[in-house]
Amino acid sequence: MSFCEQFPVGEQTSDAAGADRDERGSENSEQSIICLRCPRGCEISTTLDGYGGIVEIFGNVCKLGREYVEAEITNPLRILPTSVRVRSGERPLVPVWTPKPIPKGRLMDLARATRSIELEAPVAIGQVVIENWEGLGVDLVTSGAVRRA
Numbered sequence: 001m002s003f004c005e006q007f008p009v010g011e012q013t014s015d016a017a018g019a020d021r022d023e024r025g026s027e028n029s030e031q032s033i034i035c036l037r038c039p040r041g042c043e044i045s046t047t048l049d050g051y052g053g054i055v056e057i058f059g060n061v062c063k064l065g066r067e068y069v070e071a072e073i074t075n076p077l078r079i080l081p082t083s084v085r086v087r088s089g090e091r092p093l094v095p096v097w098t099p100k101p102i103p104k105g106r107l108m109d110l111a112r113a114t115r116s117i118e119l120e121a122p123v124a125i126g127q128v129v130i131e132n133w134e135g136l137g138v139d140l141v142t143s144g145a146v147r148r149a
């Protein structure tokens with residue numbers, strides 16, 4: 001069963017509340033977002049009112065596309081892949097990542113925080129480097145291993 005059959009769109013959305021706000025004078029804007037929920041990669045067009053509310057959305061083949069667009073507009077999340085330094089290892093760096101996504105706006109903060117980290121070899125895969133960063137409930141974890149030199 002395809003994504004489309006599992007999560008049918010049903011009716012295309014048109015937010016009546018958003019339309020009201022338009023009549024009160026807010027300016028609409030258009031935005032195009034590629035849905036990354038599945039390999040199909042639908043290009044979804046949205047119309048936003050002046051308050052960031054979705055007035056119209058089309059181009060999504062299934063309802064996951066709407067969920068994706070809503071999350072992208074209200075609270076976009078991303079996984080951070082980066083690396084941290086390793087002391088006394090056979091390699092100077094080990095790859096790390098956040099298994100759970102963090103708010104897109106905090107990516108640079110976490111990337112900066114990793115610059116001061118230096119692990120002592122040996123480093124195991126899946127080792128927690130930072131636990132519950134900034135209370136967001138997201139760990140920074142190694143995705144590779146480094147043996148001692």
Ligand code: SF4
Nearest residue numbers: 035037038041042065
């Ligand atoms: S809307 Fe998103 S999840 Fe649904 S078919 Fe298109 S790309 Fe896949």
